[in-house]
Amino acid sequence: MKKILLVLVLAVFASCSDDEKVDYVAKNEQEIKEYIEENNLDAKRSASGLYYVVEEEGTGFRPTATSNVTVAYKGYFTDKEVFDESEAEGITFNLSQVIAGWTEGITYLKEGGNGLLLVPAALGYGNSDRRGIPGGSVLVFEVELIAVE
Numbered sequence: 001m002k003k004i005l006l007v008l009v010l011a012v013f014a015s016c017s018d019d020e021k022v023d024y025v026a027k028n029e030q031e032i033k034e035y036i037e038e039n040n041l042d043a044k045r046s047a048s049g050l051y052y053v054v055e056e057e058g059t060g061f062r063p064t065a066t067s068n069v070t071v072a073y074k075g076y077f078t079d080k081e082v083f084d085e086s087e088a089e090g091i092t093f094n095l096s097q098v099i100a101g102w103t104e105g106i107t108y109l110k111e112g113g114n115g116l117l118l119v120p121a122a123l124g125y126g127n128s129d130r131r132g133i134p135g136g137s138v139l140v141f142e143v144e145l146i147a148v149e
Contacts, residue, residue: 024127024136025049028120031138035078035118043118051118052105060111061148065103066096068149074142083133090146099124099139106145114144 032051036043043051063069072090076082095103101119109115119139121127127135 022127022136024121027136028122028138031078032118032120035138035140041116043116046104048100048104048123049120050101050104050123052108053116053118054108054113055115056113058110058113058145062110063095063107063145063148065107066094068092068094069106069145070147070149071106072144072146076140078138078140083139090144092147092149101139102141102143105141106143109143109145111145111148114142117141117143 029049035041036051041053043053045051070090070092071086072088073084073086074082075084095106099119101117101123104123105115105117105119117140119141121136121138124137124139125133125135129135133139
């Protein structure tokens with residue numbers, strides 16, 4: 001019985017970590033601001049914490065958060081390492097089925113427009129690793145809104 005209790009106590013202590021919790025909100029905000037400055041961008045910040053640059057607004061329809069859209073994109077980290085990229089013809093999806101940064105950010109464009117989304121982890125994949133993207137990562141997307149359906 002003492003051995004079981006000792007194992008349980010050790011398991012509890014082993015599961016407690018002295019590691020500091022990283023404040024990704026503050027870290028991401030600083031990283032995005034530095035990226036904007038280094039790349040001389042004229043970015044706007046939304047209330048959610050998303051930064052975006054509308055390079056060309058476009059002239060077609062503006063999507064809503066539940067629209068089906070076709071988008072060509074390139075996704076990379078602030079160090080310019082690419083983690084994902086679509087073909088030139090883009091991919092089609094519903095904006096309610098993607099990360100929050102895209103659901104919001106794509107709505108700043110009209111059909112035919114393009115821009116840059118700087119997505120903090122809270123609007124991306126959060127603080128956990130996901131499909132080769134480290135937890136807490138700021139994601140940068142070059143996006144072209146090809147069509148709104």
